[in-house]
Amino acid sequence: MDNAAFSITQMRVSYARKEVIKGVSVSIMPNTVTALIGPSGCGKSTFIRSLNRINDLIPSFRISGDIIYRQKDIYDKETDVVELRRRIGMVFQKPNPFPKSIYENIAYGLRIHGLNIKDTIDETVESSLKKAALWDEVKDNLKQNALTLSGGQQQRLCIARTLATQPEVILFDEPCSALDPISTAKIEELIHHLKQSYTIIIVTHNMQQAARVSEYAGFFLLGELIEFGKTQELFTAPKDKRTEDYITGRFG
Amino acid sequence: MKTTTKQKIAFSILFLCTIMVVLPVLFVLGIIIKNGWHGINWQFLTTMPKDGMRGGGIYPAIVGTLYLVSLSIVFSLPIGLLAAIYLNEYAKDNLLTRLIRLAIVNLSGVSSVVYGLFGLALFVTFMKFGVSILSGALTLAIMNLPIVITASREALASVPYSFREVSYSLGLSRWQTIRHSVLPFAIPGILTGAILSLARAAGETAPILFTVAAFYLPKLPDSIFDQAMALPYHLYIISTQIPNISTETRYATALVLVGIVFSMNIIAVVIRARLRKRKKW
Numbered sequence A: 001m002d003n004a005a006f007s008i009t010q011m012r013v014s015y016a017r018k019e020v021i022k023g024v025s026v027s028i029m030p031n032t033v034t035a036l037i038g039p040s041g042c043g044k045s046t047f048i049r050s051l052n053r054i055n056d057l058i059p060s061f062r063i064s065g066d067i068i069y070r071q072k073d074i075y076d077k078e079t080d081v082v083e084l085r086r087r088i089g090m091v092f093q094k095p096n097p098f099p100k101s102i103y104e105n106i107a108y109g110l111r112i113h114g115l116n117i118k119d120t121i122d123e124t125v126e127s128s129l130k131k132a133a134l135w136d137e138v139k140d141n142l143k144q145n146a147l148t149l150s151g152g153q154q155q156r157l158c159i160a161r162t163l164a165t166q167p168e169v170i171l172f173d174e175p176c177s178a179l180d181p182i183s184t185a186k187i188e189e190l191i192h193h194l195k196q197s198y199t200i201i202i203v204t205h206n207m208q209q210a211a212r213v214s215e216y217a218g219f220f221l222l223g224e225l226i227e228f229g230k231t232q233e234l235f236t237a238p239k240d241k242r243t244e245d246y247i248t249g250r251f252g
Numbered sequence B: 001m002k003t004t005t006k007q008k009i010a011f012s013i014l015f016l017c018t019i020m021v022v023l024p025v026l027f028v029l030g031i032i033i034k035n036g037w038h039g040i041n042w043q044f045l046t047t048m049p050k051d052g053m054r055g056g057g058i059y060p061a062i063v064g065t066l067y068l069v070s071l072s073i074v075f076s077l078p079i080g081l082l083a084a085i086y087l088n089e090y091a092k093d094n095l096l097t098r099l100i101r102l103a104i105v106n107l108s109g110v111s112s113v114v115y116g117l118f119g120l121a122l123f124v125t126f127m128k129f130g131v132s133i134l135s136g137a138l139t140l141a142i143m144n145l146p147i148v149i150t151a152s153r154e155a156l157a158s159v160p161y162s163f164r165e166v167s168y169s170l171g172l173s174r175w176q177t178i179r180h181s182v183l184p185f186a187i188p189g190i191l192t193g194a195i196l197s198l199a200r201a202a203g204e205t206a207p208i209l210f211t212v213a214a215f216y217l218p219k220l221p222d223s224i225f226d227q228a229m230a231l232p233y234h235l236y237i238i239s240t241q242i243p244n245i246s247t248e249t250r251y252a253t254a255l256v257l258v259g260i261v262f263s264m265n266i267i268a269v270v271i272r273a274r275l276r277k278r279k280k281w
């Protein structure tokens, strides 16, 4: 599949001697939402954290296989990791804004990336907050400390912060697991909108959520990608018995 | 024995130990204040000593100590901070790093007179700075490095890992991450450590004994290559070398020294308290 955003063949990951991704091959289509499900500890986070090389920070992390993003091996020696991480944004499980103002949370990355024109920064802050569906709630309090926002607002701020650096892909690692149902619904809606402009991969424990937001879905078990396909097919007519057991809740 | 009784006994013992730590400090403070309080006045703080230091003030000693302390931080803070950044953010956990850490722990246990001799050999004699404020400040800086490094490392380590993670995920380089996403949140802790180290520097006699301290100088130092008087050394002199000096003068000098050290510690504690209040992560 040449037009895939990610083409992954035989990805193997280990921490120290423990192998946690055991030969995963998959292609991820651009401008789609791909959901990854599976029981705790099966390697979902490890998988997506290998896509923006944020796992490089862990000394014991080892990876092999071809992880191709837009025709380039992201683990190639030539790869500019810093630029790669900017292009492949990430939203974490726990909302993690910096203890700064709402405005600064978004502006600070822009400034470090060399943007110095105040008007442009203002515009980007506003447009990012709008894209993250947070603008109306915070537009009068941009100076307020981000930590005073609710959990759901904080998570949307984190999404806005990621959007501001203009990524092509956004990786979500259980973005709603710390949020209430209403905030969750807002974020799901947001993901739905973002899909037009971004390639999205989302890890979730919530099967309904996976079914609602994604077009493709993958089921991980013990470091293997057991099944991958159209979300609808995976949920209504799973090919593998283990997938079926998991999504029907008959899992041991 | 009932658990509650056991608990009560344990608490009492712990409380007693705490008292045993605090009481001597209060006792010393009490004596110094009681005997020195009346000797302190504006004139004592702002004039030169007179009559072979039996009269007059201790102005040059105060100034000397302030010079020494401020110059020493100019050396110890940047070097200590950079070392801490290297150790906490860059160094891999290998044998060399562990040896460096071990060395730092050991250095903070070396007695201060050893630093004094080291300063004499290196700065005064070898580097030919002579007995001067520069030599003294450098010696104090070296003595303080382990404290500054340790405090800075702890401050850096207390910045949550998630700050670094987010920063990298936004496409910031390692240095940008340290500079913009870690350091700003560690600064209060680093400052606290630095001030505490200064308080120690202000009170030590041995490191300045051979490197800077003058018995008596008729005028204030003009440059960092001059000798200077310093409070702890001055106190040592008037307590041991000069007969017939009033107890009040001695205690008043001690009180000024203790006051300077104490207020530095209080500043450090206040900074730390404000930091804790602000810190919500």
Ligand SMILES: Nc1ncnc2c1ncn2[C@@H]1O[C@H](COP(=O)(O)OP(=O)(O)OP(=O)(O)O)[C@@H](O)[C@H]1O
Binding pocket: A015, A020, A038, A039, A040, A041, A042, A043, A044, A045, A046, A047, A058, A060
């Ligand atoms: N930094 C690490 N060092 C060592 N082992 C790790 C590390 N991170 C994860 N692991 C191990 O790798 C395996 C996969 O972990 P991972 O976090 O990818 O699972 P997950 O599918 O995201 O689980 P969850 O749904 O609970 O988030 C687990 O067995 C975990 O213990």
Ligand SMILES: [Mg+2]
Binding pocket: A044, A045, A046, A173
């Ligand atoms: Mg996970």
